[in-house]
Amino acid sequence: MSTILVTGGAGFLGSHIARELVELKHRVIVLDDLSGGFKDNVPKGVRFIACSVTDHKKIQKIxxxxxxxxxxxxxxxxAENLSCFIKRFNYTNNLIGSINLINESIKHKVQCFVFTSSIAVYGEQATPFTEDLTPRPVDSYGIAKYTVEQELKISKNLFNMNYIIFRPHNIYGENQNTGDKYRNVMGIFINQIMNNRPLSIFGDGTQTRQFSYIGDVAPVMARSVLDARFYNQIVNVGSDNFYTVNTIAEKILNCFGHNPGINHLQKRHEVYSAIASHQKLKELGFLQKETPLDEGIRRMVEWTKKVGIRKSKEFRNIELTEGLPESWR
Ligand SMILES: NC(=O)c1ccc[n+]([C@@H]2O[C@H](COP(=O)([O-])OP(=O)(O)OC[C@H]3O[C@@H](n4cnc5c(N)ncnc54)[C@H](O)[C@@H]3O)[C@@H](O)[C@H]2O)c1
Structure with a gap:
């Protein structure tokens, strides 16, 4: 039995990974400041600590x-698209918070540091994105993720701390925050339909994304630390299939008996086509399950109807308003 820290374990992806690790019989400690997660997401059998990763003194004690x-x-x-308007918060929370954990992990000789990066590091370049491409992030969120990745690489070279870097994209499913207007497109659409408001789509909705059901991704990530082939690797993780945002809206609408319509908003600054290759994951021997999109969406909608729309704390500290989409003001 290993002792494992899961930061963000009251959130969507973290809660599923924590549950997988408990099922694998590890001792799991979840650390989360509940800024975007929920106590009832935290799985049974873990120790929960309310703390921010930015609080380096507390992190050291833990x-x-x-x-x-x-x-x-x-x-x-x-919140990838919002990140450019909340730069100070983004880098404090997502970059400095990560550095606090890396420092302590080095000092305490952690065997492997698993970091959830994002395909946001690739930015706008030819698809499909393969792990050997030089990242060219186009937003502050992607820059923070890429910087943490580089810190992990130098920490391996200087201090011999192993890492695994996962780059997921658009995961969806149960436990996702459906109450944050700045992120999680499926959650936003479900929220809008349940509140009988039109679905907001930036631009014409032809931008393409891959969508992965949580039950296909979390087990791969949770098991990675027990498999040395993953060590010191960067791995894209998720479904190969890609869809337009319009198709996603249509499929979600099909799960409800009413249709509040679609409101096309002004196009925003975002990557048009974000498609990642999962060849490396396959070569590592991980035959990832692929839950059909309709089935995954059905499960997420059923779950949301059961627990209700999440009441998320509204993010209020916008630092820059120039160019901020109207619907975010
Ligand atoms: N969900 C996706 O599609 C996706 C895709 C790519 C990358 N990721 C990455 O995966 C991770 C989890 O994402 P998610 O979708 O589960 O989001 P989430 O918001 O559901 O989970 C993040 C959790 O982190 C907590 N948190 C935020 N700031 C914190 C802080 N300073 N200290 C302690 N806890 C803090 C939140 O309360 C929340 O519970 C993130 O690092 C995200 O960048 C997610």
């Missing part, structure tokens, strides 16, 4: 106390 074997770092505010 590491001194638990002597973690592995760290899964998922805590972040993952």
């Amino acid at each position: 590491f001194d106390r638990y002597n973690f074997d592995y760290v899964f770092h998922l805590a972040a505010y993952a």
Whole structure:
């Protein structure tokens, strides 16, 4: 049995990974400041600590106390498109918070640091994105993720701390925050339909994205630390299939008995086509399941109807308003 820290474990992806790790019989400590997560997401059988990764003094004490074997770092505010308007917050939370954990992990000889990066690091370049491409992030969120990746690489070289970097994209499913207007397109659409408001789509909705069901991604990530082939690798993780945002809207609407319509908003600054290759994951021997999109959406909608729309704390500290989409003001 290993002792494992999961930051962001009250959030969507983190709660599923924490649950997988408990099922694998590890001792799991979840650390989360509940800024975007929910206490009832935290799975049974874990120790929960309310703390921000930005509080380096507290983080130090937690590491001194638990002597973690592995760290899964998922805590972040993952509002990619908003990140350019909240730069200071983005870098404090997503970059400095990560550095606090890396420092303590080095000091405490953590065996492997698993970091959830994002395909946002690729930016706008030819698809499909393969892990060997030089990242060219086009937003502050992607820059923070890429910087943490580089810190992990130099920490391996200088301090021999192993890492695994996952680059997921648009994961959806149960436990997702459906109450944040700045992120999680499926959650936003479900929220709007349940509140009988038109679905807001930036631009004409032909931008393409891959969407992965949580039950296909979390087990791969949770098991990675036990498989040395993943060590010191960067791995894209998720579904190969891609869809337009219009198709996603249509499929979600099909799960409801009413249609509040679609409101096309002014196009925003975002990557048009974000498609990643998963060849490397396959070569590592991970035959990822692919839950059909309709089935995954059905499960997420059923779950949302059961628990209700999440009441998320509204993010209020916008630092720059120039160019901010009208609907975000
Ligand atoms: N969901 C996706 O599609 C996706 C895609 C690519 C990358 N990621 C990455 O995966 C990770 C998890 O994303 P998610 O979708 O589960 O988001 P989420 O918001 O559901 O989970 C993040 C959790 O981190 C917590 N958190 C945020 N800032 C914190 C801080 N300073 N200290 C402690 N806890 C803090 C939040 O309260 C939340 O519970 C993030 O790092 C995100 O960037 C997610």
